[in-house]
Amino acid sequence: MIGMLLFSGCAALFGWKIHAPALLSQDYYSRVFPAEGRVALYLPNDTLGFQSTNKGGALADPQTYFVGEAMTPMILEAFQRAFSEFIFFETEPTVPLMRLYDIQSLAVVRIRTLKNRVTLKGQAVQLETETRIYNQNLEPVAAFESLGTSDAKNVFSKKGGPEINLNAAIENNVTALVQYIQDKKLALGGEA
Amino acid sequence: MRWTRGLVLSGILIFSGVSAYANEVMSEAPAEIVIREHPKTGFPYVSVIDPRRPREVFTGEMKKFNRPDYRLLDPKIKSKDTAYDGPVSDRKKVYVLAGVLAAGGVAGYAALPVSAAGGGAAGGAGAYAAASGAVTAGTFSTHWMMKKDDRPDDFTQLSVSRELPL
Numbered sequence A: 001m002i003g004m005l006l007f008s009g010c011a012a013l014f015g016w017k018i019h020a021p022a023l024l025s026q027d028y029y030s031r032v033f034p035a036e037g038r039v040a041l042y043l044p045n046d047t048l049g050f051q052s053t054n055k056g057g058a059l060a061d062p063q064t065y066f067v068g069e070a071m072t073p074m075i076l077e078a079f080q081r082a083f084s085e086f087i088f089f090e091t092e093p094t095v096p097l098m099r100l101y102d103i104q105s106l107a108v109v110r111i112r113t114l115k116n117r118v119t120l121k122g123q124a125v126q127l128e129t130e131t132r133i134y135n136q137n138l139e140p141v142a143a144f145e146s147l148g149t150s151d152a153k154n155v156f157s158k159k160g161g162p163e164i165n166l167n168a169a170i171e172n173n174v175t176a177l178v179q180y181i182q183d184k185k186l187a188l189g190g191e192a
Numbered sequence B: 001m002r003w004t005r006g007l008v009l010s011g012i013l014i015f016s017g018v019s020a021y022a023n024e025v026m027s028e029a030p031a032e033i034v035i036r037e038h039p040k041t042g043f044p045y046v047s048v049i050d051p052r053r054p055r056e057v058f059t060g061e062m063k064k065f066n067r068p069d070y071r072l073l074d075p076k077i078k079s080k081d082t083a084y085d086g087p088v089s090d091r092k093k094v095y096v097l098a099g100v101l102a103a104g105g106v107a108g109y110a111a112l113p114v115s116a117a118g119g120g121a122a123g124g125a126g127a128y129a130a131a132s133g134a135v136t137a138g139t140f141s142t143h144w145m146m147k148k149d150d151r152p153d154d155f156t157q158l159s160v161s162r163e164l165p166l
Helices: A002-013 A026-031 A067-082 A095-100 A161-183 B002-019 B024-028 B092-104 B111-118 B124-131 B134-145
Strands: A016-018 A035-042 A063-066 A083-089 A105-118 A122-134 A140-153 B032-037 B044-049 B156-163
Touching: A016 A161, A026 A067, A026 A161, A035 A067, A063 A067, A063 A105, A067 A083, A067 A105, A067 A161, A105 A161, A122 A161, A140 A161, A161 B156
Parallel strands: A016 A063, A035 A083, A035 A105, A083 B044
Antiparallel strands: A105 A122, A122 A140, A140 B156, B032 B044
16 A cells, blocks of 8 residues: 555656657648738737646556647748748737737737647647637737547557647647638738 | 849838838837748748847757658558657656666566567657556557547648637
8 A cells, every 4th residue: 555655646647748840841831821910829828838747547648748849840941831921929919019010910819728648559649729810900800729539559568659649639620720721811910 | 043032021121120210100119120040940030139138049059960750650661661750759868767666665576667668669659558567558548539529540631720719
């Protein structure tokens, strides 16, 4: 019993620490093509540092997913590819700044949750984000949620398996996100 | 091409900023345009920063890796078949420490860390269930049954966006 308690304690202290490669795959470049428009992106602090400890099953090992750390470079890369003029707001966007730099459209992306399901056969992870699009006056013009899922078998038995699975879920999410902005022509500041 | 585009855009933005320098609105929003290099790809992009309050955007290590190859997720593909050079979880620490504790503690639990550590990557997150035997087997099969559809031996990718109310 004591051994079990000790074991649980140390597992909770360490566990799996899953850092994704944080790069888009070549598939993204064959699926998403650049669209016209000057688009800005802002990521709130809770998104930048988002971590999930959802271990996906009562009997699975503890896991920590460093989602925000991986998503930040990936979404930047996704926007760089998807829009002809991309501006990243490191500071909080304001109407004067939007007007000063003639930015028609601002996307604010927030991570909502990372769902996880671990079984003996494999793992499914799903990243959910919420995006709000603002015009130059920082009035909301659209809001949408994006889901990116990656469900595979033998994930934990492969070197880099959980890392790649997380990367795939993030990539699927950002792909859906930028394609929605492109399809609805939100990059031009128009209404959805 | 990417550098040229970044430079042109930043030039436009900087000059538009200079022309509005005397504007009262401008004084309320001190900001600078800088060109940054993407930490993973090296591609340049334009950033708006507040020099008075710099913000740490990229957390964690920003090592450069090869682009991910999702064929790794195909159950028929083995790790050695793809050139994965990215980060790997340091879970080994758990089993080493647990092994030390178990060796000096309860003999019945020794099999758990030893099998997991000895098997390298094998076992994985399901190791608790696999090694702790009959006690947990029933619980785990209940959990497994919760999966609605038993998909064929393949990997599933989903990418979707849905409109939300404003």
